Amino acid sequence: MTEKALRLGTRRSKLAMAQSGQVAEAVSQVTGRPVELVEITTYGDVSREHLAQIGGTGVFVAALREALARGEVDFAVHSLKDLPTTQPDELVVAAIPVREDPRDVVVARDALKLTDLPRGARIGTGSPRRMAQLNAYARSHGMDFETVPIRGNVDTRIGYVTKGDLDAVVLAAAGLNRVGRSEDVTDFLSVDTVLPAPGQGALAIECTADNAALIAELAELDDPLTRAAVTAERSLLAALEAGCSAPVGALADLLADGQIVKEMRLRGVVGTTDGSTLVQLSTTGPVPETHEAAMALGRDLATGMLAQGAAGLMGERAQ
Numbered sequence: 001m002t003e004k005a006l007r008l009g010t011r012r013s014k015l016a017m018a019q020s021g022q023v024a025e026a027v028s029q030v031t032g033r034p035v036e037l038v039e040i041t042t043y044g045d046v047s048r049e050h051l052a053q054i055g056g057t058g059v060f061v062a063a064l065r066e067a068l069a070r071g072e073v074d075f076a077v078h079s080l081k082d083l084p085t086t087q088p089d090e091l092v093v094a095a096i097p098v099r100e101d102p103r104d105v106v107v108a109r110d111a112l113k114l115t116d117l118p119r120g121a122r123i124g125t126g127s128p129r130r131m132a133q134l135n136a137y138a139r140s141h142g143m144d145f146e147t148v149p150i151r152g153n154v155d156t157r158i159g160y161v162t163k164g165d166l167d168a169v170v171l172a173a174a175g176l177n178r179v180g181r182s183e184d185v186t187d188f189l190s191v192d193t194v195l196p197a198p199g200q201g202a203l204a205i206e207c208t209a210d211n212a213a214l215i216a217e218l219a220e221l222d223d224p225l226t227r228a229a230v231t232a233e234r235s236l237l238a239a240l241e242a243g244c245s246a247p248v249g250a251l252a253d254l255l256a257d258g259q260i261v262k263e264m265r266l267r268g269v270v271g272t273t274d275g276s277t278l279v280q281l282s283t284t285g286p287v288p289e290t291h292e293a294a295m296a297l298g299r300d301l302a303t304g305m306l307a308q309g310a311a312g313l314m315g316e317r318a319q
């Protein structure tokens with residue numbers, strides 16, 4: 001007798017289908033059950049032009065969560081950076097697998113790197129976090145380029161460069177890798193230049209809180225260090241009272257002495273989109289062994305950043 005298939009709710013976009021497909025395979029392996037993809041059309045897919053008004057990428061998450069709550073699907077996969085920082089009681093993030101490359105990358109014409117871009121170059125990004133840090137970099141390195149707000153999926157955004165409308169676009173490495181376009185990358189941005197979004201490169205596998213059997217099975221795909229890192233990053237975001245559209249970057253990583261992991265470092269940045277002001281700070285602590293300890297790391301950093309004026313820099317809204 002074959003076991004009943006698990007239903008994975010997914011958006012239809014290429015990126016969502018790619019990451020859902022990869023997770024489906026992994027879940028099938030740990031559970032020994034077939035996994036079937038159930039496509040869910042979100043309001044955000046139907047109405048892209050309204051995305052700004054209705055509040056960014058959260059709409060994509062909401063439709064998947066409704067399908068979970070209605071019992072139409074057994075689990076869903078989200079890009080962690082698109083997940084709101086508040087967790088609904090009836091749902092749990094049962095697994096956060098090992099994170100992909102968290103960096104942002106440049107896709108530019110003529111294989112150019114960021115520092116090769118000529119004066120007046122036009123760089124596409126709809127993210128205030130990327131704008132703030134790119135413009136701050138330009139100011140401190142005597143460069144002069146213009147950030148141009150764009151939106152759309154990965155292929156659309158790269159299309160601006162291949163069609164010659166823009167000199168470069170900035171995207172997440174993880175997204176490009178997942179849709180098989182990593183060859184298009186012309187420059188990997190150091191996280192010292194552009195700190196990624198909290199949770200960037202990580203996935204969250206979510207199911208209903210009452211599904212103890214599935215929670216236990218999915219837990220096998222969880223990577224505790226990735227979970228600790230993204231929990232600290234998202235705790236910073238929450239403590240700054242910022243949302244997924246805020247100009248906030250955060251990255252937690254491990255500091256090792258040889259092979260021995262010593263500490264977790266959490267770096268954070270917030271700035272104005274013109275790059276004239278950035279608040280950058282980092283903190284280190286013992287590698288968090290509990291959810292509470294990871295949350296505390298993020299809150300500590302937020303306290304320091306707020307003391308340096310971070311709150312005044314978060315008024316801007318965009319995607």
Ligand SMILES: NCc1[nH]cc(CCC(=O)O)c1CC(=O)O
Nearest residue numbers: 079081171172174175200201202
């Ligand atoms: N904001 C959209 C989004 N949400 C998740 C990813 C892919 C990277 C990831 O999973 O963190 C992207 C594309 C991008 O920012 O270039």
